[in-house]
Amino acid sequence: MLTLLAKLLKALNSETSPWALAMAMVLGMILGLTPLWRVHNLIILLAALIFRVNLTLFLISFGVFSGLAYLLDPLFHEWGLAILQADSWQGIYEAIYATAAGRVSQFYHTITMGSLVFSLLISPVIAALTYFVVVNYRKHIQQTLLKLKIVQVIRGSRFWQLYMDLRG
Amino acid sequence: MKRSIIRWPGLAAFAAIVGLLVIVSWLFLDAILKVTLEYGLGRLNGAEVTIQKVEHKWSPLTLTAYDVQATDPAKPSHNQVQLEKFSADVSAAELLLGRIHIEQLDVVGVRVDQARKQGEGEVYVAPSKEDIKEWASGSWEQLKVSLPSTDEIVQQVGLQTEQILTEAETQIEQQREQFEQAKAALPTKETLQQYQQQVKAITEGKVEGLGDIAARKEKLDNVKAAIRQDKEAIQKFRQQLSESADVVKTQIARVKEAPENDINRIRNFFQLNESGLQNITGLLLGDKARQWSEYLLLAYEQLAPMLARSANTETVEKVRGEGESLSFVEDDAPPEFWIKQARTEVMIGDTAVNIDWQNITHQHDLLGQPTTYQARVDNGDLWQAFNLDGELSLLPSGIDAKQQWQLKGANVKNLGLSDSSELTAAITSALIDSDGRVLVRGNQLDGEAIIRMLDLAVTAQGSSKITNAIAQALAQLKRLDINTKVGGDILNPKLNLNSDLDQQLGKLLSQTAMAEAQTKLDDIKSELSGKVENQLGPKNQLLEDITQLNGQAESFDQQLEELLKAKIEDSLKDKLKDRLFGS
Numbered sequence: 001m002l003t004l005l006a007k008l009l010k011a012l013n014s015e016t017s018p019w020a021l022a023m024a025m026v027l028g029m030i031l032g033l034t035p036l037w038r039v040h041n042l043i044i045l046l047a048a049l050i051f052r053v054n055l056t057l058f059l060i061s062f063g064v065f066s067g068l069a070y071l072l073d074p075l076f077h078e079w080g081l082a083i084l085q086a087d088s089w090q091g092i093y094e095a096i097y098a099t100a101a102g103r104v105s106q107f108y109h110t111i112t113m114g115s116l117v118f119s120l121l122i123s124p125v126i127a128a129l130t131y132f133v134v135v136n137y138r139k140h141i142q143q144t145l146l147k148l149k150i151v152q153v154i155r156g157s158r159f160w161q162l163y164m165d166l167r168g
Numbered sequence: 169m170k171r172s173i174i175r176w177p178g179l180a181a182f183a184a185i186v187g188l189l190v191i192v193s194w195l196f197l198d199a200i201l202k203v204t205l206e207y208g209l210g211r212l213n214g215a216e217v218t219i220q221k222v223e224h225k226w227s228p229l230t231l232t233a234y235d236v237q238a239t240d241p242a243k244p245s246h247n248q249v250q251l252e253k254f255s256a257d258v259s260a261a262e263l264l265l266g267r268i269h270i271e272q273l274d275v276v277g278v279r280v281d282q283a284r285k286q287g288e289g290e291v292y293v294a295p296s297k298e299d300i301k302e303w304a305s306g307s308w309e310q311l312k313v314s315l316p317s318t319d320e321i322v323q324q325v326g327l328q329t330e331q332i333l334t335e336a337e338t339q340i341e342q343q344r345e346q347f348e349q350a351k352a353a354l355p356t357k358e359t360l361q362q363y364q365q366q367v368k369a370i371t372e373g374k375v376e377g378l379g380d381i382a383a384r385k386e387k388l389d390n391v392k393a394a395i396r397q398d399k400e401a402i403q404k405f406r407q408q409l410s411e412s413a414d415v416v417k418t419q420i421a422r423v424k425e426a427p428e429n430d431i432n433r434i435r436n437f438f439q440l441n442e443s444g445l446q447n448i449t450g451l452l453l454g455d456k457a458r459q460w461s462e463y464l465l466l467a468y469e470q471l472a473p474m475l476a477r478s479a480n481t482e483t484v485e486k487v488r489g490e491g492e493s494l495s496f497v498e499d500d501a502p503p504e505f506w507i508k509q510a511r512t513e514v515m516i517g518d519t520a521v522n523i524d525w526q527n528i529t530h531q532h533d534l535l536g537q538p539t540t541y542q543a544r545v546d547n548g549d550l551w552q553a554f555n556l557d558g559e560l561s562l563l564p565s566g567i568d569a570k571q572q573w574q575l576k577g578a579n580v581k582n583l584g585l586s587d588s589s590e591l592t593a594a595i596t597s598a599l600i601d602s603d604g605r606v607l608v609r610g611n612q613l614d615g616e617a618i619i620r621m622l623d624l625a626v627t628a629q630g631s632s633k634i635t636n637a638i639a640q641a642l643a644q645l646k647r648l649d650i651n652t653k654v655g656g657d658i659l660n661p662k663l664n665l666n667s668d669l670d671q672q673l674g675k676l677l678s679q680t681a682m683a684e685a686q687t688k689l690d691d692i693k694s695e696l697s698g699k700v701e702n703q704l705g706p707k708n709q710l711l712e713d714i715t716q717l718n719g720q721a722e723s724f725d726q727q728l729e730e731l732l733k734a735k736i737e738d739s740l741k742d743k744l745k746d747r748l749f750g751s
Contacts, residue, residue, distance in 0.1 A: 035491075042186065045182060045185065046179075046182045048178075049175065049178030049179065049181050049182045049185075050174060050175060050176075050178040050179050050182065051173060051174065051175065051178070052172070052173055052174070052175045073491070076491070077491045077492070080491065081492070081494075084494050085494075090496070093496040094496045094497075094498050096496075097266075097495075097496035097497065097498075098265075098498060098501065099265075100264050100265050100266070102266075103264075103265060103266025104266075106493070108493055108494045108495070108496060109491050109492070109493045109494075110491040110492045110493075110494065111490070111491030112491070114491075
């Protein structure tokens with residue numbers, strides 16, 4: 001856990017692009033909010049691995065949003081049900097349902113549909129928010145934090161040693 | 169140097185992860201299938217389903233499961249159904265399209281209502297108390313009827329002879345008073361003689377002229393008025409006599425009948441009717457009939473509810489956070505779940521009954537055909553002939569189905585019927601014929617069957633007075649026809665058994681009770697009769713008096729009537745004529 005936190009701090013304090021961190025946050029969120037054993041999550045995993053996004057933040061985001069998903073599942077079910085029962089979309093759903101890809105995607109599952117639509121809708125917001133936080137952290141907070149006594153205490157701790165080791 | 173946006177080693181990592189997943193799935197596919205099947209079937213069943221082992225074969229794609237046991241949610245100590253093995257040839261092409269099409273399903277060693285060897289199974293959806301099948305209306309321990317002692321019955325019946333005697337005495341006494349009053353108002357013999365003398369004096373003797381005739385006429389009219397008054401009193405008296413005689417006769421008859429009536433009422437109390445006996449047929453045969461019906465209604469009791477539940481997500485209890493999978497199947501699409509051919513080997517005792525099935529699905533509207541099944545076993549170990557066929561469709565309105573069967577010459581030997589502390593009973597031997605039909609419309613069962621037990625030999629032993637009497641009666645049975653009615657909801661069928669057993673037992677039990685009570689009843693009757701005789705003596709005397717007095721009053725009445733006929737005009741006029749004309 002300490003290693004993971006140290007890695008996160010390293011990423012925040014490094015030259016890693018804020019967009020790479022933002023993308024990691026978004027991909028981790030989609031993986032966390034939607035049911036795990038779904039084909040679209042293979043695409044998310046592939047994207048996280050093949051594109052140069054920060055894997056530490058991806059894993060942290062996945063963990064945090066998985067916890068949130070447990071609380072939000074009833075809402076996802078309601079939203080998914082409403083989307084899947086929308087009259088004007090029935091024809092499209094029937095067409096997708098008749099294909100192997102449609103069946104494998106499990107789009108017809110209420111929580112899958114609800115959570116995926118929700119994740120995609122808030123993805124731009126999460127991406128922009130992450131970008132904003134990272135940029136502002138580096139610009140304003142990083143220097144202020146270093147001056148705090150508590151931070152100076154931490155800098156003398158084992159955690160700091162670990163962090164420094166990681167930085168190489 | 170600006171790094172590329174693509175991280176190529178990531179692709180290798182992805183391939184490694186996917187590869188690992190495939191290998192794990194491949195290696196543990198049977199275990200994954202086992203857990204998935206146990207979970208899915210368990211939810212459909214509403215209680216724990218255990219599978220000992222699952223095996224698969226890729227070409228042709230075949231799935232085999234061994235020792236499948238589905239716990240009965242209403243009786244977790246038993247399996248609702250269990251089977252030794254099932255094997256399914258799955259269509260791989262349809263599976264890729266998300267449809268489970270099984271070309272051939274073979275199910276071996278199906279048994280119902282078997283005790284679970286591994287203890288109680290977990291229940292996911294406990295049936296409500298109302299849902300638990302009420303096959304028999306109770307148990308022997310709850311049998312309400314008992315054979316009371318004569319004293320208890322006498323106390324409960326409340327003998328009426330004495331009360332009737334008292335009432336009769338009061339009424340007869342009233343009549344006596346009225347009779348005495350009427351008697352006091354009667355003219356005496358002397359009065360009658362006086363009237364006769366007066367009439368004679370008026371109508372006879374020397375006539376002195378017309379003035380004398382007029383005076384005599386007036387006197388005669390006065391006498392006649394007095395006679396009429398007395399005649400009226402006599403009539404009243406006779407009327408009273410008649411009334412009193414009727415009342416006294418009625419009361420005497422009532423009193424005479426009272427002891428016999430009391431005895432009859434006691435006898436009636438010994439007559440045990442069907443409601444008093446409860447449904448002995450249900451108590452005795454309900455459990456066996458339930459077991460037999462579970463085989464006969466196998467298609468409805470096991471398959472239909474599971475298919476119905478799988479078709480309707482609302483009937484399966486939702487697990488929090490699991491969501492629902494909706495179906496968007498087109499009207500002309502093949503069913504999502506379709507077993508084209510199946511053969512189930514149902515075990516009844518040691519005899520295997522093969523049932524052939526066609527078109528098992530929960531989407532009959534898509535298939536356009538019902539699920540059909542047939543079973544034929546001739547010259548088996550258990551019977552001469554057995555024939556069953558039926559069909560089943562799950563429609564938006566519910567389950568529609570029909571089934572009929574004929575069973576001939578089933579040999580039953582040492583079939584335990586009851587093994588309670590109150591009564592142990594077993595059919596030593598019997599030959600059973602049965603035929604019946606069941607219709608299902610909109611989930612509602614409607615069916616009837618007749619079970620004929622011939623050459624019946626029953627051994628039974630009771631531990632109480634009543635069950636001992638029942639046991640004796642059962643031992644005398646040679647033939648029993650049981651009418652069975654099936655009704656209620658398909659998920660909660662109700663079985664009603666009817667036979668003449670209850671009536672036969674009622675009669676036999678009454679006879680037993682009466683035989684024991686006969687001496688006591690004779691004593692009661694003689695005691696009551698003695699009382700009645702003692703009290704009736706004086707009352708009979710009154711009736712005799714009344715009869716005698718009625719004769720006397722009638723004679724008086726006739727005499728007075730004669731007196732009233734006397735006419736002064738004619739007799740005296742004749743005398744006056746004689747005097748005037750000397751003729």
